Amino acid sequence: MGRLVRIVVAGVVSALALSGLIRLYAPVSGAERQLAFIRAELDRGAGEAAQGMFPEGYFFLHALYGLAWVDVGRHHRRAEAVREARWALARLDGPQGTAPFSEGLSPRFGVFHAGWTNRLLGGIVGLDPDPALVERFEADARAIAAAFDGSASPFLPAYPGQSWPVDSAVAVASLRLHDELLTPAFGATVQRWVAAARQRLDPATGLLPHVTDPASGEPLQGARGSSQSVIQRFLPEIDQEFAREQYLRFRELFVGRPLGLGPAVREYPKGTDGPGDVDSGPLPLGVSLSATVVTIGAARAEGDDSLASALAHYGELAGVPMQTPGTKRYAFGLLPIGDAFLVWAQTAPARAEAPPAVAGPLWRVPLTVLLLLAGAGPWLRWRKPKRRQQLGE
Structure with a gap:
């Protein structure tokens, strides 16, 4: 019986190692199945559950779901993408979507709500230029632009007395999208924003800061991975030259290989550490899982396919995806907000020429060796007592 148990255990370990090797090398796919899982979870109250974890949980889960569908709809399943994205937009507009925010801010409900909502709205208009949605998109974009034009700071408040540059980057990207889809109207506003943002970079890193003074826009907290990962997603839509400068600096300071294994993104710049919080989550070895995903x-x-592929494949290995004929989820589906961030990241369109690669073709070698040793180890250990017994005879 003991011999049978060892064989079964060795077989299970080897099967898990083989499954990991396959995930490490196989193409990453399944965005529509991920979205199917997220929608089912939203229907079961995942948005409300996420709201209990952090102040924008309900909003973020619906916004990311809608934005991922917009990206999918650019290639296929357009009618379904428009339907699902409009469903998500309606939830952002509803009482639960606006509850955490202050209606008295400029723009209305603050730049976080206004920016993400307008970016989703513009994505829907790009797929289906419904006249009513176009009219709203133009009006909301004008309100956002007016708020920027009337502010001494390029970083508008998301809540009363609180300002995060990442939120303004999303809002400015929505203005750029407006000018791509409709009659250009906000080029001057965007140019002023870029110039003002360049004057208020974090002095320690040269990157956009994490928190700023809401009146002046001066940095209050230096660059952090959880916000930088989102900023770098939207800056190429705003100004590609500024975006490339920021991205290369971000990659230099925040992307590393803990324990010499796959690439990951730190919450704080290399050489510094700090506490985790609701934005970053836990920080094992200084790594922010949310920043790594985004x-x-x-x-x-930024066209950095080598790093995007490495991060995605590392996620396939570490995230333990589970698939059914119609769904795909990670980490056993325990945190749908994590699945939403991941599918939004994986569906991002490429927009620029590739920078020099940092994740070469050999990055998988250490992980491959570990998985091969893990798969073969139980069999080698099981055979050793038999050899010792034969030598004693």
């Missing part, structure tokens, strides 16, 4: 999309937006 950087897949940032790398794709």
